[in-house]
Amino acid sequence: xxxxxxxxxxxxxxxxxxxxxxxxxxxxxxxxxxxxxxxxxxxxxxxxxxxxxxxxxxxxxxxxxxxxxxxxxxxxxxxxxxxxxxxxxxxxxxxxxxxxxxxxxxxxxxxxxxxxxxxxxxxxxxxxxxxxxxxxxxxxxxxxxxxxxxxxxxxxxxxxxxxxxxxxxxxxxxxxxxxxxxxxxxxxxxxxxxxxxxxxxxxxxxxxxxxxxxxxxxxxxxxxxxxxxxxxxxxxxxxxxxxxxxxxxxxxxxxxxxxxxxxxxxxxxxxxxxxxxxxxxxxxxxxxxxxxxxxxxxxxxxxxxxxxxxxxxxxxxxxxxxxxxxxxxxxxxxxxxxxxxxxxxxxxxxxxxxxxxxxxxxxxxxxxxxx
Amino acid sequence: xxxxxxxxxxxxxxxxxxxxxxxxxxxxxxxxxxxxxxxxxxxxxxxxxxxxxxxxxxxxxxxxxxxxxxxxxxxxxxxxxxxxxxxxxxxxxxxxxxxxxxxxxxxxxxxxxxxxxxxxxxxxxxxxxxxxxxxxxxxxxxxxxxxxxxxxxxxxxxxxxxxxxxxxxxxxxxxxxxxxxxxxxxxxxxxxxxxxxxxxxxxxxxxxxxxxxxxxxxxxxxxxxxxxxxxxxxxxxxxxxxxxxxxxxxxxxxxxxxxxxxxxxxxxxxxxxxxxxxxxxxxxxxxxxxxxxxxxxxxxxxxxxxxxxxxxxxxxxxxxxxxxxxxxxxxxxxxxxxxxxxxxxxxxxxxxxxxxxxxxxxxxxxxxxxxxxxxxxxxxxxxxxxxxxxxxxxxxxxxxxxxxxxxxxxxxxxxxxxxxxxxxxxxxxxxxxxxxxxxxxxxxxxxxxxxxxxxxxxxxxxxxxxxxxxxxxxxxxxxxxxxxxxxxxxxxxxxxxxxxxxxxxxxxxxxxxxxxxxxxxxxxxxxxxxxxxxxxxxxxxxx
Numbered sequence: 001x002x003x004x005x006x007x008x009x010x011x012x013x014x015x016x017x018x019x020x021x022x023x024x025x026x027x028x029x030x031x032x033x034x035x036x037x038x039x040x041x042x043x044x045x046x047x048x049x050x051x052x053x054x055x056x057x058x059x060x061x062x063x064x065x066x067x068x069x070x071x072x073x074x075x076x077x078x079x080x081x082x083x084x085x086x087x088x089x090x091x092x093x094x095x096x097x098x099x100x101x102x103x104x105x106x107x108x109x110x111x112x113x114x115x116x117x118x119x120x121x122x123x124x125x126x127x128x129x130x131x132x133x134x135x136x137x138x139x140x141x142x143x144x145x146x147x148x149x150x151x152x153x154x155x156x157x158x159x160x161x162x163x164x165x166x167x168x169x170x171x172x173x174x175x176x177x178x179x180x181x182x183x184x185x186x187x188x189x190x191x192x193x194x195x196x197x198x199x200x201x202x203x204x205x206x207x208x209x210x211x212x213x214x215x216x217x218x219x220x221x222x223x224x225x226x227x228x229x230x231x232x233x234x235x236x237x238x239x240x241x242x243x244x245x246x247x248x249x250x251x252x253x254x255x256x257x258x259x260x261x262x263x264x265x266x267x268x269x270x271x272x273x274x275x276x277x278x279x280x281x282x283x284x285x286x287x288x289x290x291x292x293x294x295x296x297x298x299x300x301x302x303x304x305x306x307x308x309x310x311x312x313x314x315x316x317x318x319x320x321x322x323x324x325x326x327x328x329x330x331x332x333x334x335x336x337x338x339x340x341x342x343x344x345x346x347x348x349x350x351x352x353x354x355x356x357x358x359x360x361x362x363x364x365x366x367x368x369x370x371x
Numbered sequence: 372x373x374x375x376x377x378x379x380x381x382x383x384x385x386x387x388x389x390x391x392x393x394x395x396x397x398x399x400x401x402x403x404x405x406x407x408x409x410x411x412x413x414x415x416x417x418x419x420x421x422x423x424x425x426x427x428x429x430x431x432x433x434x435x436x437x438x439x440x441x442x443x444x445x446x447x448x449x450x451x452x453x454x455x456x457x458x459x460x461x462x463x464x465x466x467x468x469x470x471x472x473x474x475x476x477x478x479x480x481x482x483x484x485x486x487x488x489x490x491x492x493x494x495x496x497x498x499x500x501x502x503x504x505x506x507x508x509x510x511x512x513x514x515x516x517x518x519x520x521x522x523x524x525x526x527x528x529x530x531x532x533x534x535x536x537x538x539x540x541x542x543x544x545x546x547x548x549x550x551x552x553x554x555x556x557x558x559x560x561x562x563x564x565x566x567x568x569x570x571x572x573x574x575x576x577x578x579x580x581x582x583x584x585x586x587x588x589x590x591x592x593x594x595x596x597x598x599x600x601x602x603x604x605x606x607x608x609x610x611x612x613x614x615x616x617x618x619x620x621x622x623x624x625x626x627x628x629x630x631x632x633x634x635x636x637x638x639x640x641x642x643x644x645x646x647x648x649x650x651x652x653x654x655x656x657x658x659x660x661x662x663x664x665x666x667x668x669x670x671x672x673x674x675x676x677x678x679x680x681x682x683x684x685x686x687x688x689x690x691x692x693x694x695x696x697x698x699x700x701x702x703x704x705x706x707x708x709x710x711x712x713x714x715x716x717x718x719x720x721x722x723x724x725x726x727x728x729x730x731x732x733x734x735x736x737x738x739x740x741x742x743x744x745x746x747x748x749x750x751x752x753x754x755x756x757x758x759x760x761x762x763x764x765x766x767x768x769x770x771x772x773x774x775x776x777x778x779x780x781x782x783x784x785x786x787x788x789x790x791x792x793x794x795x796x797x798x799x800x801x802x803x804x805x806x807x808x809x810x811x812x813x814x815x816x817x818x819x820x821x822x823x824x825x826x827x828x829x830x831x832x833x834x835x836x837x838x839x840x841x842x843x844x845x846x847x848x849x850x851x852x853x854x855x856x857x858x859x860x861x862x863x864x865x866x867x868x869x870x871x872x873x874x875x876x877x878x879x880x881x882x883x884x885x886x887x888x889x890x891x892x893x894x895x896x897x898x899x900x901x902x903x904x905x906x907x908x909x910x911x912x913x914x
Contacts, residue, residue, distance in 0.1 A: 169602035249550035
């Protein structure tokens with residue numbers, strides 16, 4: 001683990017892209033284990049129930065979708081699981097927000113895969129979902145560290161990962177963002193590494209793709225964080241200066257990853273078990289970019305086998321030439337226009353802390369609904 | 372006629388001395404390698420506690436992380452019925468079941484507000500005036516592992532300004548939920564970290580009538596970033612001081628003994644050297660040991676004053692040193708500081724204005740750790756006046772100094788041209804003196820240069836937060852210990868090399884006898900000669 005960490009940081013993004021395959025092949029723990037059903041992102045769905053029960057820490061057995069490796073990590077870091085579930089939930093919500101006007105609107109089917117059978121297609125959308133989920137966990141764990149919820153955050157007196165040695169009094173605490181990154185790296189990637197696939201198979205390619213996109217998601221959290229510094233030297237001068245990381249708003253991370261989704265690169269897995277560009281003319285994706293293996297379905301019609309809901313009944317924007325425009329969203333089937341009258345809040349004024357004073361306005365407009 | 376050690380030391384001895392000094396300099400850099408960075412920060416997410424009965428407010432009601440009613444501000448449903456005076460933001464320091472050690476010296480707190488846009492939020496007029504009711508409490512560890520109840524420490528209604536602006540992205544459909552980018556809000560500075568735990572309770576009261584916090588938008592999270600010294604660094608730092616403190620005292624005693632062995636009164640430069648040594652001893656005195664046993668909130672102020680006194684002495688010394696080697700023999704008043712009043716006044720003005728500034732900021736921190744001079748417009752103007760004043764006088768000082776150094780080097784080059792007309796023995800001797808003198812001038816330049824460059828480099832490396840943990844060396848602490856050691860070594864070298872030598876002039880060839888006796892009779896008439904270089908120049912003047 002340590003070696004891979006170090007290595008990843010040192011080699012350039014290009015090299016790393018090709019090396020990822022080698023690492024996962026050499027991960028030979030747990031040769032044959034039963035297939036894990038579903039995804040750990042289900043924890044985000046279970047979050048609401050867990051919060052309602054509020055019986056302190058959840059039990060690892062109750063948590064859905066964990067792979068054997070993740071179960072072990074769950075037992076070791078049981079207090080992290082609230083943060084993980086919260087991160088997953090946040091990722092799901094963000095996914096819905098970012099894709100609200102697209103053909104696939106991140107619809108939750110509530111099955112073991114959260115997003116339905118679509119989740120098994122190695123498409124661009126699923127690349128985004130993986131990156132966002134990893135980002136959600138990294139973000140949420142870092143935030144929980146700042147909240148003081150976790151017993152090991154790189155500076156506690158209790159157990160902490162081996163690579164964060166310094167004790168608090170001698171050298172202060174380690175970086176929370178780094179801790180979140182490392183924890184997520186272990187927790188999310190472990191499920192891709194605990195099963196061994198034949199080189200060059202679709203399954204292996206899928207595993208490599210997930211690892212790559214998870215890394216991109218984690219890095220997005222770091223990339224979007226801001227650094228602020230304070231001078232506290234002699235007379236407040238900058239002879240002594242200390243800098244600290246500011247977590248970005250998760251919406252900004254979602255925006256960033258959505259841009260990466262728009263520029264995702266199609267790859268294929270070669271016989272040596274590495275990812276390779278499908279079209280060699282494109283620039284090689286960095287560790288911050290998303291990759292995908294298969295073309296997306298068109299998501300136009302309801303298909304229970306694939307798990308797409310179709311765009312029938314979705315509102316669209318008549319004037320927009322973009323992805324949310326009726327032309328694209330309704331897949332050329334046309335749309336119905338309904339005159340709608342809504343009462344909505346307007347001319348609002350915000351008052352700290354918790355009050356928004358609004359007037360009620362009545363607005364009538366034409367709503368366009370896909371046929 | 373006695374010269375200084377620098378001139379009379381043989382080349383071999385000099386090289387040994389220089390090697391020893393350089394080695395101890397290297398040791399100071401190496402010490403920095405084992406020490407952690409000077410300071411660390413810790414982000415603390417505020418726990419939002421609900422005060423159900425805000426009218427029953429008193430200074431001994433404290434809300435800690437474990438308060439019974441906690442909410443998340445981002446959860447709109449939970450906050451609906453609440454007023455601003457129901458919310459208490461509780462931050463416990465430090466985090467994760469740690470406790471502060473007195474080795475960590477001091478504590479500064481900076482607030483970060485995560486403001487997001489919501490319906491009715493303002494997108495313009497984003498300079499937000501905050502009125503914060505901030506209260507600090509402390510608690511100590513008990514022998515059985517528990518902690519004492521929170522005890523009131525300091526309280527203030529602090530006013531702060533926060534600059535927020537809203538970036539509209541190209542792909543933004545709906546502004547709600549997008550963050551403002553806000554500046555950090557420095558909140559407090561504690562000069563001593565005497566207790567084990569601290570608790571900050573923050574209330575942000577909205578009052579339309581009094582115009583309090585009316586511009587503040589929807590806040591999702593409040594973070595408190597605390598900055599403290601690292602215990603490891605303090606230990607290394609104090610050990611360095613503990614080593615240098617007796618060493619410099621020893622060298623000073625030796626130096627003063629040497630001066631008193633002479634039949635004459637000490638020269639101005641010798642006084643300056645002993646003042647400079649004293650300033651360094653004052654700086655080196657490891658007063659930090661006392662902070663382990665006593666509550667000393669004035670430590671930050673004391674550190675500033677100690678540094679200030681040292682740098683003021685160093686700057687004055689350079690000025691006098693250059694002036695005394697001007698190589699132009701003037702009559703009478705050379706042996707007094709009065710001659711330098713014009714030059715020294717720039718240092719005095721600079722130091723006094725910095726001291727006043729420091730007293731206005733860190734002096735008032737003793738009473739109110741939440742005070743900041745930069746908040747009110749008058750305070751800002753006042754602070755800026757003092758800082759600019761100090762900057763200007765430092766500028767004037769350096770112009771003076773550079774001009775004087777330029778004149779010294781010009782004089783030396785003029786005198787050099789007449790060297791060939793001397794006998795070989797004397798020429799070699801004088802050339803050696805000049806070489807060593809310029810060598811020390813060069814050393815001064817190198818030391819000053821390294822200090823400036825290393826601190827600029829330090830800014831640069833700190834500005835970009837490093838994520839590459841392959842770089843395990845903590846450059847900041849290496850720079851601090853290295854530069855600190857360098858000035859100690861430098862002043863140690865000055866004290867040793869500019870002490871009067873007890874060697875006599877080497878006997879000169881007979882042919883020079885007449886000329887030489889004339890020279891010595893001339894210079895002994897002014898009893899304040901410091902080195903044979905000045906006497907040599909005096910001779911040259913006569914010639």
